[in-house]
Amino acid sequence: MAEFGREDLRGSTFDRTDLSGSTFRAASLSNVTIRGTDLHHVKMTGVELWDVDISGEVRGLRINGVDVTAYVGEELARREPDLARMRPDDPDGFVEAWDLLEQLWDGTVERARLLDPAQLHEQVDGEWSFIETLRHLSFATASWVHCAIGGDPAPWHPLDLPWDEAPDDQGLPRDRTARPSLDEVLELRRARQADVRRVLEGLTEESLAADTTPPDGAGWPPPRPFAVKECLSIVLNEEWWHRTYAERDLAILERRPQ
Template structure:
């Protein structure tokens, strides 16, 4: 098996080449041209398709999960259609992009209630099952660890100013570049209760922020220049909270989906 590591193949040309079963990790295909390419059965995770153009493609039995914005299919922007249908199926979803303090408080209360039910469902599974990923996705416990990371990053660090709010079990996203001083142990196997202890602390922190929100805060911006992540300037205060709401909403759906898959396996 040929391996290409840490190589610059900019401008390379592949013609009549078979790459069946090949694995691409952290590969840059920016502005690549692909003609008569067969991607049948391909699995793509954490892939950017920004400003991409596809002509003469066949999308049959294709499943797409991700962020959609200005996605034009056969002349129709499908992003608003998908958004409207998801809101129809799950009316509370529309409340996950609030603008005022009451809206943020309501959204967080909804999420805590929904997650309480999801955790109760997870407790009906053997602990070993909660460490099992479905279809190469995170396990239930890894999902909770990632949400702990997200709230630490966007609330404890960006909003409250703690430059290093991390717990050893926090889990960044798989494609993250990695940073000094930020834990990242994907293979750790803590108990559900151990992870929930951290989660309850993080949820309480977010709740306190939500309870004390003011219009002045929501109109402000936050900046963090200390080493670590996020390291950004001029981020809208409310956008930090919206990121946490979105993470909580989407990952609960993934968790419920995977718990259902585990039930079917058993």
Template sequence: MTEFRDQDLTGARFERVSLRDATFTEAYLNNSRMRAVDFTGAQIRGGRFSESQLRGVEFVNVEIYGELQNVVVNGVDIAPLVDAELNRRMPDRAKMRPDDADGFRTAWAILERLWEGTVARARTFSESALHRSVDDEWTFIQTLRHLNFASAAWVDRMILGNASPWHAWDLPWDEAPGWDGIPWDREARPSLDEVLTVRRERQAMVRHVMESLTDESLGSEVTRTEPGWPRLENFPYAECLRIVLNEEWEHRLYAERDLTALENVN
């Protein structure tokens, strides 16, 4: 098996080449040109297709989970159609993009209620099942650890100004570049109750911010330039909270999906 590591293959040409079962990690395919390429069975995680064009393609038995904006299929922008259908199926979803302080408080209350039900469902599983991955996605406990990281990053650090708010079990996203001083141990196996102890503290922190929120503060900006992540200048206060709402909403759906898969296995 040939391995390419830390090499610049810019401008390389591949013709009648088999890359079956190949693995690409941190590979840059910007402005690539592909013709008659077979992606059957391919798995792409953390991919970016901005400004991409696909012509003469076949999408059969395809599942796509991700953010859709200006996605035109056969001349039709499907993003608004998908968005409307998801809102129809889940009316609370439309409340996850609030514009005023009361809307943010409502959204967070919904999330806490929904997560309470999801955690109660998770408690019906064995501890080992909650450490089991479905389709190489995060386990249930890893999902909670990631949400703890998100709250620490966007609320404790960006809004409250704690330069290093981390807990040892916090878990960044898999494609994160990595930073000094920020924990990132995907293989750690804390118990559900141990992770929930941290989770409740982080939820209470966000709830307190929501309770004291005003429309004036929502219109402000925050800057954090200390070493670590995020490091942003003049970033919208409201966007910090919207990121947390989005993380909480989407990852609960993933968790419910995977719990269903675990039930079917058992």
């Protein structure tokens, strides 16, 4: 355990660092960027919280004693009425959700095609580029459909891209220097989309309620049983939110000079 007092740590990077149980007193966390980090059971008192942008899974968020979690959920539902369709309970609901996602993504891809191809490799505010986003969704499908549900311990394609904080010792692909074209990435993605559709169209109430059998030596997800419904819900969630982020960033790229 280390103790820092009156230290100047401005500009520091904490990568895969465990700060759980730490205490910050009279500290400046202004202009801090936090990515892929757990903030479970955090208590902040006497803080000044101005111009804060939080994007992620929010549960039990209380501000000045007021739980705003429900309000956030209700406002998201108001802005995005189709978001509720990403939480289906039966096989038909999963097929309908996938139909909608494919339709929405077709429009997003056509929007991306109007940009200079080089812009599809540009990052906005340090987020994934459009190409990297599609690569990550291919990874998500490989993980939760091919590996978790299908039992393939290593379904990866060299272009698959895990999340930035993924462990280094699981044999996952992570080529951040690759610059495939949009059509190259879409070829992989369409094959993975077709695999998802085959699984969804073959669902029954029984198979949806079943648990997966973890394959030996799997790199991701963790080698334990998961409910099939949970695996497929994760895929829908990934597809919905990464398209939302892609649309946000495409709007910014469209305003940049080409």
